[in-house]
Amino acid sequence: MWIKINQKTLEVPEGATVAEALEAFGARPPFAVALNLIFVHRQNYAETVLKPNDQLEIVQPVAGG
Numbered sequence: 001m002w003i004k005i006n007q008k009t010l011e012v013p014e015g016a017t018v019a020e021a022l023e024a025f026g027a028r029p030p031f032a033v034a035l036n037l038i039f040v041h042r043q044n045y046a047e048t049v050l051k052p053n054d055q056l057e058i059v060q061p062v063a064g065g
Contacts (some may be wrong), residue, residue, distance in 0.1 A: 019045040
């Protein structure tokens with residue numbers, strides 16, 4: 001099935017979880033994740049199953065001052 005991560009299309013197997021999609025995408029911590037604009041707690045990545053056309057946004061902290 002196809003999903004989007006940060007506006008890039010990625011193919012993942014049916015029943016893939018957020019954790020599996022992040023691994024396939026090559027995401028490197030630290031980051032926060034939103035699934036269809038809803039924050040997903042890190043503890044739920046492995047149990048949150050994706051559906052076709054879901055959209056993940058990976059947001060990394062930015063230092064500044």
